[in-house]
Amino acid sequence: MKTSKELLQKAEKIMPGGVSSPVRAFKAVKGDPVFIKEGKGPRIIDVENNAYIDYVMSFGPLILGHANQYVINKLKEIAEKGTSFGAPTPLEVELAEKIITHHPATDWVRFVNSGTEAVMSAIRLARGATKKDKIVKFEGCYHGHVDHLLVKAGSGLATFSIASSAGVTEGAAKDTIVLKLGDEESLKQVFEKYPDEIAAVIIEGIPANMGLFPQTSEFMRLIEKLSKQYSSMFILDEVITGFRVGLGGATQYYNIKPDIVTFGKIIGGGLPVGAYGGRSELMQNIAPLGSVYQAGTLSGNPLAMTAGIATLEKIEENKGTYSVLQNNTELLTRNISEIAREQDIPLNITQIASMFWMNFSQTKPQTPDMITKQSVEIFADIHYYALKNGLYLPPSAYEIGFVSTEHTPEIIEETTEKLIETFKAYNQVQREKT
Numbered sequence: 001m002k003t004s005k006e007l008l009q010k011a012e013k014i015m016p017g018g019v020s021s022p023v024r025a026f027k028a029v030k031g032d033p034v035f036i037k038e039g040k041g042p043r044i045i046d047v048e049n050n051a052y053i054d055y056v057m058s059f060g061p062l063i064l065g066h067a068n069q070y071v072i073n074k075l076k077e078i079a080e081k082g083t084s085f086g087a088p089t090p091l092e093v094e095l096a097e098k099i100i101t102h103h104p105a106t107d108w109v110r111f112v113n114s115g116t117e118a119v120m121s122a123i124r125l126a127r128g129a130t131k132k133d134k135i136v137k138f139e140g141c142y143h144g145h146v147d148h149l150l151v152k153a154g155s156g157l158a159t160f161s162i163a164s165s166a167g168v169t170e171g172a173a174k175d176t177i178v179l180k181l182g183d184e185e186s187l188k189q190v191f192e193k194y195p196d197e198i199a200a201v202i203i204e205g206i207p208a209n210m211g212l213f214p215q216t217s218e219f220m221r222l223i224e225k226l227s228k229q230y231s232s233m234f235i236l237d238e239v240i241t242g243f244r245v246g247l248g249g250a251t252q253y254y255n256i257k258p259d260i261v262t263f264g265k266i267i268g269g270g271l272p273v274g275a276y277g278g279r280s281e282l283m284q285n286i287a288p289l290g291s292v293y294q295a296g297t298l299s300g301n302p303l304a305m306t307a308g309i310a311t312l313e314k315i316e317e318n319k320g321t322y323s324v325l326q327n328n329t330e331l332l333t334r335n336i337s338e339i340a341r342e343q344d345i346p347l348n349i350t351q352i353a354s355m356f357w358m359n360f361s362q363t364k365p366q367t368p369d370m371i372t373k374q375s376v377e378i379f380a381d382i383h384y385y386a387l388k389n390g391l392y393l394p395p396s397a398y399e400i401g402f403v404s405t406e407h408t409p410e411i412i413e414e415t416t417e418k419l420i421e422t423f424k425a426y427n428q429v430q431r432e433k434t
Protein backbone atom coordinates (compact mmCIF):
# COMPACT_ATOMS: atom_id res chain seq x y z
CA MET A 1 0.00 0.00 0.00
CA LYS A 2 1.16 3.54 -0.68
CA THR A 3 2.41 5.78 2.15
CA SER A 4 0.34 8.70 3.45
CA LYS A 5 2.73 11.07 1.70
CA GLU A 6 2.33 9.29 -1.65
CA LEU A 7 -1.45 9.19 -1.26
CA LEU A 8 -1.55 12.89 -0.39
CA GLN A 9 0.54 13.78 -3.44
CA LYS A 10 -1.81 11.79 -5.64
CA ALA A 11 -4.95 13.11 -3.95
CA GLU A 12 -3.80 16.72 -4.22
CA LYS A 13 -3.70 16.33 -8.00
CA ILE A 14 -7.32 15.23 -8.24
CA MET A 15 -9.12 16.54 -5.13
CA PRO A 16 -9.07 20.06 -3.61
CA GLY A 17 -6.45 19.92 -0.86
CA GLY A 18 -6.42 16.15 -1.33
CA VAL A 19 -9.41 15.82 1.00
CA SER A 20 -13.20 15.63 1.10
CA SER A 21 -13.56 18.18 3.93
CA PRO A 22 -11.09 21.05 4.55
CA VAL A 23 -10.00 20.50 8.17
CA ARG A 24 -8.70 17.02 7.29
CA ALA A 25 -5.91 18.60 5.22
CA PHE A 26 -4.07 19.66 8.43
CA LYS A 27 -3.66 23.25 7.18
CA ALA A 28 -4.34 24.50 10.73
CA VAL A 29 -1.63 22.31 12.30
CA LYS A 30 1.91 21.26 11.45
CA GLY A 31 2.81 18.33 9.21
CA ASP A 32 0.77 16.33 6.72
CA PRO A 33 -2.42 14.35 7.23
CA VAL A 34 -2.16 10.63 7.73
CA PHE A 35 -4.38 8.37 5.62
CA ILE A 36 -6.40 5.99 7.75
CA LYS A 37 -7.07 2.42 6.66
CA GLU A 38 -9.00 1.09 9.65
CA GLY A 39 -10.20 1.63 13.19
CA LYS A 40 -11.29 -0.49 16.13
CA GLY A 41 -12.54 0.75 19.49
CA PRO A 42 -10.57 3.84 20.51
CA ARG A 43 -7.82 3.33 17.92
CA ILE A 44 -7.22 4.05 14.26
CA ILE A 45 -4.41 2.71 12.07
CA ASP A 46 -2.88 4.54 9.14
CA VAL A 47 -1.74 3.06 5.83
CA GLU A 48 1.78 2.65 7.21
CA ASN A 49 0.50 0.67 10.18
CA ASN A 50 1.00 3.41 12.74
CA ALA A 51 -1.66 3.18 15.45
CA TYR A 52 -3.20 6.20 17.17
CA ILE A 53 -5.58 6.64 20.07
CA ASP A 54 -8.30 8.66 18.39
CA TYR A 55 -9.95 11.69 20.02
CA VAL A 56 -11.64 12.89 16.84
CA MET A 57 -13.99 9.92 16.52
CA SER A 58 -15.14 11.11 13.10
CA PHE A 59 -15.93 14.52 14.70
CA GLY A 60 -18.54 13.09 17.03
CA PRO A 61 -20.68 10.29 15.57
CA LEU A 62 -18.69 7.37 17.01
CA ILE A 63 -19.82 7.44 20.63
CA LEU A 64 -19.36 3.64 20.76
CA GLY A 65 -15.88 3.75 19.24
CA HIS A 66 -14.75 2.48 15.85
CA ALA A 67 -16.29 -0.59 14.25
CA ASN A 68 -18.49 -1.50 17.19
CA GLN A 69 -19.23 -5.18 16.67
CA TYR A 70 -22.94 -4.90 17.35
CA VAL A 71 -23.34 -2.05 14.85
CA ILE A 72 -21.22 -3.84 12.25
CA ASN A 73 -23.20 -7.10 12.56
CA LYS A 74 -26.48 -5.24 12.11
CA LEU A 75 -25.07 -3.40 9.09
CA LYS A 76 -23.93 -6.66 7.47
CA GLU A 77 -27.36 -8.19 7.98
CA ILE A 78 -29.15 -5.23 6.41
CA ALA A 79 -26.64 -4.73 3.56
CA GLU A 80 -27.37 -8.27 2.35
CA LYS A 81 -30.98 -7.26 1.86
CA GLY A 82 -30.39 -4.18 -0.28
CA THR A 83 -28.92 -0.77 0.31
CA SER A 84 -31.58 1.67 -0.88
CA PHE A 85 -35.14 1.47 -2.17
CA GLY A 86 -36.50 4.97 -2.69
CA ALA A 87 -39.52 3.74 -0.74
CA PRO A 88 -40.42 3.84 2.96
CA THR A 89 -38.83 1.19 5.18
CA PRO A 90 -39.60 0.01 8.73
CA LEU A 91 -36.14 1.17 9.82
CA GLU A 92 -37.01 4.86 9.40
CA VAL A 93 -40.05 4.43 11.61
CA GLU A 94 -37.95 2.68 14.22
CA LEU A 95 -35.26 5.35 14.37
CA ALA A 96 -37.86 8.14 14.31
CA GLU A 97 -39.60 6.53 17.28
CA LYS A 98 -36.34 6.32 19.20
CA ILE A 99 -35.53 9.97 18.62
CA ILE A 100 -39.02 11.09 19.58
CA THR A 101 -39.09 8.95 22.71
CA HIS A 102 -35.94 10.51 24.07
CA HIS A 103 -36.14 14.00 22.74
CA PRO A 104 -38.48 16.27 24.66
CA ALA A 105 -39.06 18.84 21.90
CA THR A 106 -39.58 16.45 19.00
CA ASP A 107 -42.95 14.90 18.08
CA TRP A 108 -42.18 14.32 14.41
CA VAL A 109 -38.92 13.99 12.48
CA ARG A 110 -37.80 14.07 8.86
CA PHE A 111 -34.58 12.30 7.88
CA VAL A 112 -31.99 13.86 5.58
CA ASN A 113 -28.37 12.97 4.76
CA SER A 114 -26.19 15.36 6.74
CA GLY A 115 -26.22 17.96 9.48
CA THR A 116 -25.95 20.69 6.87
CA GLU A 117 -29.04 19.44 5.13
CA ALA A 118 -30.90 19.25 8.44
CA VAL A 119 -30.10 22.88 9.26
CA MET A 120 -30.85 24.08 5.73
CA SER A 121 -34.24 22.37 5.87
CA ALA A 122 -34.98 23.62 9.40
CA ILE A 123 -34.41 27.16 8.25
CA ARG A 124 -36.65 26.70 5.24
CA LEU A 125 -39.32 25.31 7.56
CA ALA A 126 -38.95 28.29 9.92
CA ARG A 127 -39.23 30.75 7.06
CA GLY A 128 -42.13 28.87 5.49
CA ALA A 129 -44.04 28.62 8.75
CA THR A 130 -43.49 32.20 9.91
CA LYS A 131 -43.53 33.88 6.47
CA LYS A 132 -40.52 35.89 7.68
CA ASP A 133 -37.00 36.06 6.25
CA LYS A 134 -34.35 37.02 8.79
CA ILE A 135 -32.25 34.54 10.73
CA VAL A 136 -30.28 35.35 13.88
CA LYS A 137 -27.16 33.28 14.51
CA PHE A 138 -24.22 33.56 16.92
CA GLU A 139 -20.56 34.23 16.28
CA GLY A 140 -18.46 31.07 16.48
CA CYS A 141 -21.41 28.73 15.96
CA TYR A 142 -21.13 26.47 12.93
CA HIS A 143 -24.22 24.97 11.40
CA GLY A 144 -22.76 23.28 8.34
CA HIS A 145 -22.02 24.91 5.01
CA VAL A 146 -25.51 26.37 4.51
CA ASP A 147 -25.14 29.51 2.31
CA HIS A 148 -27.00 31.97 4.52
CA LEU A 149 -25.15 30.80 7.63
CA LEU A 150 -21.65 31.09 6.14
CA VAL A 151 -21.58 34.71 7.22
CA LYS A 152 -19.80 36.91 9.66
CA ALA A 153 -21.05 39.96 11.50
CA GLY A 154 -21.04 43.29 9.71
CA SER A 155 -19.91 46.33 11.66
CA GLY A 156 -22.17 47.32 14.53
CA LEU A 157 -25.11 45.64 16.13
CA ALA A 158 -27.86 44.20 14.00
CA THR A 159 -26.39 45.27 10.71
CA PHE A 160 -26.63 42.85 7.85
CA SER A 161 -23.89 40.31 7.61
CA ILE A 162 -21.26 39.69 5.02
CA ALA A 163 -20.45 36.38 3.41
CA SER A 164 -17.50 34.52 4.95
CA SER A 165 -17.09 32.29 1.89
CA ALA A 166 -16.70 33.11 -1.76
CA GLY A 167 -19.70 31.93 -3.72
CA VAL A 168 -22.23 33.08 -1.13
CA THR A 169 -24.29 35.91 -2.61
CA GLU A 170 -24.94 39.21 -0.88
CA GLY A 171 -28.59 38.26 -1.04
CA ALA A 172 -28.00 35.04 0.90
CA ALA A 173 -26.01 36.87 3.58
CA LYS A 174 -28.26 39.91 3.91
CA ASP A 175 -31.01 38.20 5.87
CA THR A 176 -28.66 36.77 8.50
CA ILE A 177 -27.85 38.73 11.64
CA VAL A 178 -24.84 37.63 13.69
CA LEU A 179 -24.70 38.32 17.43
CA LYS A 180 -22.16 37.53 20.14
CA LEU A 181 -22.79 34.39 22.16
CA GLY A 182 -24.43 35.08 25.50
CA ASP A 183 -25.18 38.71 24.66
CA GLU A 184 -28.69 39.17 26.06
CA GLU A 185 -28.91 42.89 25.34
CA SER A 186 -28.12 42.50 21.64
CA LEU A 187 -30.64 39.73 21.34
CA LYS A 188 -33.35 41.91 22.88
CA GLN A 189 -32.39 44.86 20.70
CA VAL A 190 -32.44 42.84 17.51
CA PHE A 191 -35.99 41.68 18.21
CA GLU A 192 -37.00 45.26 19.04
CA LYS A 193 -35.47 46.48 15.81
CA TYR A 194 -37.06 43.81 13.60
CA PRO A 195 -40.18 42.72 15.52
CA ASP A 196 -41.95 41.28 12.47
CA GLU A 197 -39.03 40.03 10.40
CA ILE A 198 -37.15 37.35 12.33
CA ALA A 199 -38.03 33.85 11.16
CA ALA A 200 -35.67 32.07 13.54
CA VAL A 201 -32.88 32.24 16.05
CA ILE A 202 -30.45 29.36 15.64
CA ILE A 203 -27.81 28.31 18.15
CA GLU A 204 -25.71 25.20 18.69
CA GLY A 205 -26.90 23.08 21.62
CA ILE A 206 -23.54 23.67 23.24
CA PRO A 207 -21.36 25.79 20.94
CA ALA A 208 -18.55 23.37 20.09
CA ASN A 209 -17.17 24.39 16.72
CA MET A 210 -14.91 27.23 17.75
CA GLY A 211 -13.81 26.07 21.14
CA LEU A 212 -16.36 24.82 23.64
CA PHE A 213 -18.65 27.46 25.10
CA PRO A 214 -21.57 26.15 27.16
CA GLN A 215 -24.27 28.81 27.52
CA THR A 216 -26.27 29.59 30.63
CA SER A 217 -29.79 28.22 30.91
CA GLU A 218 -30.89 31.85 31.35
CA PHE A 219 -29.54 32.80 27.93
CA MET A 220 -31.13 29.78 26.26
CA ARG A 221 -34.43 30.54 27.99
CA LEU A 222 -34.24 34.13 26.80
CA ILE A 223 -33.95 32.88 23.21
CA GLU A 224 -36.95 30.65 23.87
CA LYS A 225 -38.95 33.48 25.44
CA LEU A 226 -38.20 36.12 22.81
CA SER A 227 -38.80 33.68 19.95
CA LYS A 228 -42.22 32.93 21.39
CA GLN A 229 -43.02 36.58 22.11
CA TYR A 230 -42.19 37.66 18.55
CA SER A 231 -43.62 34.56 16.84
CA SER A 232 -40.22 33.41 15.62
CA MET A 233 -38.79 29.90 15.67
CA PHE A 234 -36.10 28.79 18.11
CA ILE A 235 -33.88 26.30 16.25
CA LEU A 236 -31.59 24.28 18.47
CA ASP A 237 -28.80 22.72 16.45
CA GLU A 238 -28.14 19.43 18.20
CA VAL A 239 -26.03 17.92 15.42
CA ILE A 240 -23.18 17.49 17.94
CA THR A 241 -25.04 17.48 21.26
CA GLY A 242 -27.95 15.19 20.28
CA PHE A 243 -27.42 11.90 22.19
CA ARG A 244 -23.92 13.15 23.14
CA VAL A 245 -24.67 15.07 26.35
CA GLY A 246 -27.46 12.68 27.32
CA LEU A 247 -30.44 10.98 25.68
CA GLY A 248 -32.35 14.27 25.66
CA GLY A 249 -29.38 16.25 24.32
CA ALA A 250 -28.91 19.94 25.06
CA THR A 251 -32.68 20.37 25.15
CA GLN A 252 -32.70 18.37 28.36
CA TYR A 253 -29.36 19.75 29.55
CA TYR A 254 -30.79 23.29 29.74
CA ASN A 255 -34.41 22.20 30.22
CA ILE A 256 -35.65 24.25 27.27
CA LYS A 257 -38.26 23.90 24.55
CA PRO A 258 -36.91 24.74 21.10
CA ASP A 259 -39.38 24.79 18.20
CA ILE A 260 -37.14 22.90 15.78
CA VAL A 261 -34.23 20.61 16.60
CA THR A 262 -31.59 19.49 14.11
CA PHE A 263 -29.71 16.22 14.45
CA GLY A 264 -26.82 14.43 12.74
CA LYS A 265 -23.68 12.54 13.78
CA ILE A 266 -24.66 10.04 16.56
CA ILE A 267 -28.13 9.28 15.11
CA GLY A 268 -26.30 7.89 12.05
CA GLY A 269 -23.80 5.84 14.06
CA GLY A 270 -20.98 6.76 11.64
CA LEU A 271 -23.02 6.69 8.42
CA PRO A 272 -24.24 9.82 6.63
CA VAL A 273 -27.44 11.06 8.33
CA GLY A 274 -29.22 14.17 9.47
CA ALA A 275 -32.71 14.85 10.76
CA TYR A 276 -34.86 17.70 11.91
CA GLY A 277 -37.84 17.57 14.17
CA GLY A 278 -40.37 19.56 16.11
CA ARG A 279 -44.01 19.73 17.14
CA SER A 280 -46.34 17.83 14.82
CA GLU A 281 -48.38 20.89 13.82
CA LEU A 282 -45.21 22.67 12.78
CA MET A 283 -43.79 19.66 10.93
CA GLN A 284 -47.06 19.42 8.99
CA ASN A 285 -45.80 22.34 6.94
CA ILE A 286 -43.37 19.98 5.21
CA ALA A 287 -44.18 18.31 1.88
CA PRO A 288 -46.19 16.20 1.15
CA LEU A 289 -48.48 17.59 3.88
CA GLY A 290 -47.55 21.24 3.54
CA SER A 291 -46.00 23.78 1.23
CA VAL A 292 -42.37 23.66 2.47
CA TYR A 293 -40.60 21.44 -0.06
CA GLN A 294 -37.81 19.12 1.01
CA ALA A 295 -36.81 15.73 -0.39
CA GLY A 296 -33.84 13.32 -0.81
CA THR A 297 -33.02 10.27 -2.95
CA LEU A 298 -31.12 8.53 -0.15
CA SER A 299 -32.96 10.04 2.82
CA GLY A 300 -33.84 7.45 5.45
CA ASN A 301 -31.25 5.12 3.91
CA PRO A 302 -31.54 1.61 5.40
CA LEU A 303 -27.85 1.31 6.26
CA ALA A 304 -27.69 4.71 7.92
CA MET A 305 -30.91 4.04 9.84
CA THR A 306 -29.53 0.69 10.98
CA ALA A 307 -26.27 2.15 12.29
CA GLY A 308 -28.27 4.83 14.12
CA ILE A 309 -30.72 2.36 15.65
CA ALA A 310 -27.94 -0.02 16.71
CA THR A 311 -25.98 2.83 18.30
CA LEU A 312 -28.98 4.12 20.23
CA GLU A 313 -29.90 0.58 21.28
CA LYS A 314 -26.47 0.09 22.81
CA ILE A 315 -26.72 3.41 24.66
CA GLU A 316 -30.21 2.57 25.95
CA GLU A 317 -29.18 -0.92 26.98
CA ASN A 318 -26.45 0.30 29.28
CA LYS A 319 -28.09 2.78 31.62
CA GLY A 320 -24.72 3.97 32.87
CA THR A 321 -23.38 5.00 29.45
CA TYR A 322 -23.41 8.73 30.04
CA SER A 323 -22.00 8.62 33.56
CA VAL A 324 -19.15 6.33 32.44
CA LEU A 325 -18.41 8.69 29.55
CA GLN A 326 -18.50 11.65 31.93
CA ASN A 327 -16.18 9.98 34.48
CA ASN A 328 -13.67 8.84 31.88
CA THR A 329 -13.57 12.24 30.22
CA GLU A 330 -13.08 13.90 33.60
CA LEU A 331 -10.20 11.53 34.29
CA LEU A 332 -8.67 12.42 30.93
CA THR A 333 -8.97 16.19 31.37
CA ARG A 334 -7.70 16.02 34.98
CA ASN A 335 -4.64 14.10 33.82
CA ILE A 336 -3.98 16.47 30.94
CA SER A 337 -4.26 19.53 33.20
CA GLU A 338 -1.91 17.97 35.73
CA ILE A 339 0.85 17.07 33.28
CA ALA A 340 0.56 20.44 31.56
CA ARG A 341 1.06 22.09 34.97
CA GLU A 342 4.02 19.84 35.76
CA GLN A 343 5.64 20.72 32.46
CA ASP A 344 4.82 24.38 32.68
CA ILE A 345 2.66 24.48 29.58
CA PRO A 346 -0.16 27.06 29.73
CA LEU A 347 -3.44 25.17 29.37
CA ASN A 348 -7.07 25.37 30.33
CA ILE A 349 -9.52 22.64 29.46
CA THR A 350 -13.28 22.89 29.11
CA GLN A 351 -15.21 19.67 29.49
CA ILE A 352 -18.90 18.94 29.02
CA ALA A 353 -20.01 15.30 29.13
CA SER A 354 -17.71 13.42 26.71
CA MET A 355 -16.51 16.52 24.87
CA PHE A 356 -13.38 18.47 25.76
CA TRP A 357 -11.47 21.42 24.43
CA MET A 358 -7.83 22.21 25.11
CA ASN A 359 -6.93 25.87 24.99
CA PHE A 360 -3.24 26.56 25.38
CA SER A 361 -3.35 29.81 27.32
CA GLN A 362 -3.35 30.77 30.99
CA THR A 363 -6.82 32.31 30.95
CA LYS A 364 -9.97 30.77 29.66
CA PRO A 365 -11.54 32.78 26.81
CA GLN A 366 -15.14 33.82 27.52
CA THR A 367 -16.22 33.93 23.89
CA PRO A 368 -14.72 32.47 20.66
CA ASP A 369 -13.31 35.86 19.56
CA MET A 370 -11.09 35.85 22.70
CA ILE A 371 -9.13 32.78 21.58
CA THR A 372 -5.57 34.04 21.15
CA LYS A 373 -3.30 33.58 18.14
CA GLN A 374 -0.60 32.30 20.47
CA SER A 375 -2.81 29.52 21.84
CA VAL A 376 -3.61 28.47 18.28
CA GLU A 377 0.11 28.33 17.44
CA ILE A 378 0.95 26.25 20.53
CA PHE A 379 -1.82 23.82 19.63
CA ALA A 380 -0.42 23.41 16.12
CA ASP A 381 2.93 22.31 17.61
CA ILE A 382 1.39 20.08 20.26
CA HIS A 383 -0.75 18.38 17.61
CA TYR A 384 2.37 17.56 15.61
CA TYR A 385 4.16 15.89 18.54
CA ALA A 386 0.98 14.15 19.69
CA LEU A 387 0.61 12.52 16.29
CA LYS A 388 4.24 11.41 16.43
CA ASN A 389 3.51 9.85 19.83
CA GLY A 390 0.42 7.96 18.66
CA LEU A 391 -2.38 10.38 19.55
CA TYR A 392 -4.85 11.60 16.97
CA LEU A 393 -6.12 14.98 18.21
CA PRO A 394 -8.52 17.22 16.27
CA PRO A 395 -6.51 18.95 13.54
CA SER A 396 -7.38 22.50 14.57
CA ALA A 397 -7.07 24.50 17.79
CA TYR A 398 -10.77 25.38 17.46
CA GLU A 399 -12.05 21.82 17.21
CA ILE A 400 -13.05 19.85 20.27
CA GLY A 401 -12.11 16.28 21.22
CA PHE A 402 -14.60 13.43 21.62
CA VAL A 403 -14.39 10.50 24.03
CA SER A 404 -16.16 7.21 23.27
CA THR A 405 -17.27 4.32 25.47
CA GLU A 406 -14.10 2.55 24.30
CA HIS A 407 -11.86 5.13 25.96
CA THR A 408 -11.51 3.16 29.17
CA PRO A 409 -9.38 4.27 32.14
CA GLU A 410 -6.59 2.06 30.72
CA ILE A 411 -6.73 3.86 27.38
CA ILE A 412 -6.74 7.18 29.21
CA GLU A 413 -3.68 6.09 31.19
CA GLU A 414 -1.96 5.24 27.90
CA THR A 415 -3.04 8.62 26.50
CA THR A 416 -1.53 10.35 29.52
CA GLU A 417 1.82 8.63 28.97
CA LYS A 418 1.78 9.68 25.34
CA LEU A 419 0.91 13.24 26.27
CA ILE A 420 3.78 13.43 28.73
CA GLU A 421 6.12 12.55 25.85
CA THR A 422 4.29 15.04 23.62
CA PHE A 423 4.67 17.93 26.07
CA LYS A 424 8.33 17.00 26.70
CA ALA A 425 9.06 17.05 22.95
CA TYR A 426 7.32 20.41 22.66
CA ASN A 427 9.31 21.89 25.57
CA GLN A 428 12.58 20.49 24.23
CA VAL A 429 12.10 22.23 20.89
CA GLN A 430 11.09 25.49 22.58
CA ARG A 431 14.27 25.36 24.69
CA GLU A 432 16.39 24.74 21.61
CA LYS A 433 14.83 27.76 19.91
CA THR A 434 15.83 30.14 22.72
Ligand SMILES: Cc1ncc(COP(=O)(O)O)c(C=O)c1O
Pocket residue numbers: 059114115116117119142143144145204209237238239240264265274
Ligand atom coordinates in the same frame (compact mmCIF):
# COMPACT_ATOMS: atom_id res chain seq x y z
C1 LIG B 1 -23.46 21.99 15.22
C2 LIG B 1 -23.32 21.51 13.82
N1 LIG B 1 -24.31 21.71 12.94
C3 LIG B 1 -24.24 21.28 11.68
C4 LIG B 1 -23.12 20.63 11.22
C5 LIG B 1 -23.05 20.14 9.80
O1 LIG B 1 -23.13 18.76 9.76
P1 LIG B 1 -22.52 17.94 8.52
O2 LIG B 1 -21.05 18.09 8.57
O3 LIG B 1 -23.02 16.54 8.74
O4 LIG B 1 -23.12 18.55 7.30
C6 LIG B 1 -22.05 20.42 12.08
C7 LIG B 1 -20.82 19.74 11.61
O5 LIG B 1 -19.87 19.58 12.28
C8 LIG B 1 -22.15 20.86 13.41
O6 LIG B 1 -21.15 20.68 14.28
